[in-house]
Amino acid sequence: xxxxxxxxxxxxxxxxxxxxxxxxxxxxxxxxxxxAMKVRLxxxxxxxxxxxxxELKGVSVSGNSVRIGAGTTHAEVAGxxxxxxxxxxxxxxxxxxxxxxxxxxxTLGGSIANNDPAADYPAAMLALNATIVTDRxxxxxxxxxxxxxxxxxxxxxxxxAVTFQAPSKSGYSKFPNPASRYAMAGVFVAQDQxxxxxxxxxxxxxxxFRSPEIxxxxxxxxxxxxxxxxxxxxxxxxxxxxxxxxxxxxLVVVMAKRAVGAANG
Amino acid sequence: xxxxxxxxxxRRVTGTVEDRTLLVHYLREHLxxxxxxxxxxxxxxxxxxxxxxxxxxxxxxxxxxxxxGSTVVTIEGLANGAELHPxxxxxxxxxxxxxGFCTPGMIMAxxxxxxxxxxxxxxxxxxxxxxxxxxxxxxxxxxxxxxxxASQVMLKGTAQVAA
Numbered sequence: 001x002x003x004x005x006x007x008x009x010x011x012x013x014x015x016x017x018x019x020x021x022x023x024x025x026x027x028x029x030x031x032x033x034x035x036a037m038k039v040r041l042x043x044x045x046x047x048x049x050x051x052x053x054x055e056l057k058g059v060s061v062s063g064n065s066v067r068i069g070a071g072t073t074h075a076e077v078a079g080x081x082x083x084x085x086x087x088x089x090x091x092x093x094x095x096x097x098x099x100x101x102x103x104x105x106x107t108l109g110g111s112i113a114n115n116d117p118a119a120d121y122p123a124a125m126l127a128l129n130a131t132i133v134t135d136r137x138x139x140x141x142x143x144x145x146x147x148x149x150x151x152x153x154x155x156x157x158x159x160x161a162v163t164f165q166a167p168s169k170s171g172y173s174k175f176p177n178p179a180s181r182y183a184m185a186g187v188f189v190a191q192d193q194x195x196x197x198x199x200x201x202x203x204x205x206x207x208x209f210r211s212p213e214i215x216x217x218x219x220x221x222x223x224x225x226x227x228x229x230x231x232x233x234x235x236x237x238x239x240x241x242x243x244x245x246x247x248x249x250x251l252v253v254v255m256a257k258r259a260v261g262a263a264n265g
Numbered sequence: 266x267x268x269x270x271x272x273x274x275x276r277r278v279t280g281t282v283e284d285r286t287l288l289v290h291y292l293r294e295h296l297x298x299x300x301x302x303x304x305x306x307x308x309x310x311x312x313x314x315x316x317x318x319x320x321x322x323x324x325x326x327x328x329x330x331x332x333x334g335s336t337v338v339t340i341e342g343l344a345n346g347a348e349l350h351p352x353x354x355x356x357x358x359x360x361x362x363x364x365g366f367c368t369p370g371m372i373m374a375x376x377x378x379x380x381x382x383x384x385x386x387x388x389x390x391x392x393x394x395x396x397x398x399x400x401x402x403x404x405x406x407x408x409x410x411x412x413x414x415a416s417q418v419m420l421k422g423t424a425q426v427a428a
Contacts, residue, residue, distance in 0.1 A: 002285070003283070004284050006284035006328060006331070008333075027331070030326060030328075030331065031308070031326065034287075034327065037285075038307075051331070098396075098397070099396040100378070100381075101311065101314055101397045102308070104320040104321060105326070105327070
């Protein structure tokens with residue numbers, strides 16, 4: 001790791017002012033940034049630790065309205081009983097990110113701000129029609145994820161929370177790469193009175209995306225059987241040493257079937 | 266440089282470190298606690314697992330400065346004098362190690378696992394929970410046996426050590 005200056009922010013305002021230094025980066029759980037710094041893929045001059053800012057922490061559930069602070073760890077999301085009662089899919093998703101030690105550190109805000117094309121949370125945010133709250137504004141998930149490791153965040157902007165309405169039903173299923181355990185395809189399905197939303201991670205060349213083919217098939221019949229024979233185009237899907245685009249296209253439908261199965265319990 | 270102040274295995278320690286110092290290097294090189302190992306150095310293998318404020322974390326993926334103010338327990342902090350922690354005793358009893366390199370991380374992960382499952386553990390849960398710890402010798406079989414055996418002892422009796 002190159003030399004770096006560490007700062008511990010005491011508040012959002014403090015963090016935003018510290019971020020004006022050099023090539024500063026925000027540090028949340030550090031589960032991506034620290035490994036990237038160790039192999040010198042990232043070399044910030046300064047890191048600003050957000051993990052001691054109280055207002056970024058915690059989950060609140062009121063009726064069907066959910067707010068998850070950006071600094072909430074995957075383990076905290078996975079284990080939140082109130083959240084599990086109304087949206088078990090997001091708890092299950094969080095419970096399968098990385099490994100137990102990573103889940104103790106990694107945060108929802110860090111995950112979505114990084115927008116790794118194989119990360120799990122972006123699929124949930126898009127399918128749940130979540131709103132990403134920052135220290136400056138609110139951004140619909142639809143507009144937030146803009147490409148590989150790219151988001152709508154401006155320079156120095158901090159994700160503070162995400163909010164969403166718990167759907168009637170939701171489910172998530174991923175096919176983890178056998179070595180890295182990152183999703184080769186992960187599908188989050190959500191059904192509520194406005195219809196069905198399906199988001200796919202791990203497969204798209206430009207990161208997370210919605211699948212109109214699967215949404216259309218599930219709109220009239222929210223059951224895995226409705227996906228029999230449904231195909232999604234392989235155009236725009238990743239092709240690498242792990243899987244071809246065609247393989248991933250097939251995997252997306254398989255994961256969608258499993259996600260719907262999970263949603264229907 | 267950053268001034269850091271932690272409680273490590275019950276002892277208050279302070280020091281001044283380069284900001285880029287990883288927690289594992291602070292433990293090993295500044296405090297001489299070489300029981301915590303660096304295996305893969307890429308956040309995968311779990312040889313470096315320690316407890317920070319009661320939670321298992323990979324100390325190769327955390328800056329010492331991030332951990333400042335926290336309470337840390339390493340493998341050296343588990344035994345009660347000459348008396349092994351039930352998890353250490355179970356690894357010995359069940360031959361849960363061969364070369365031993367992964368063992369400190371395995372044991373710290375296993376103690377954390379038992380603490381998070383007060384309802385008890387079964388084999389499938391233990392295997393799933395070991396996702397972040399890699400052993401290249403044993404095939405995991407005896408590690409799983411050891412954790413199941415220790416969880417019985419820990420949950421029956423005396424308490425969660427290092428929680």
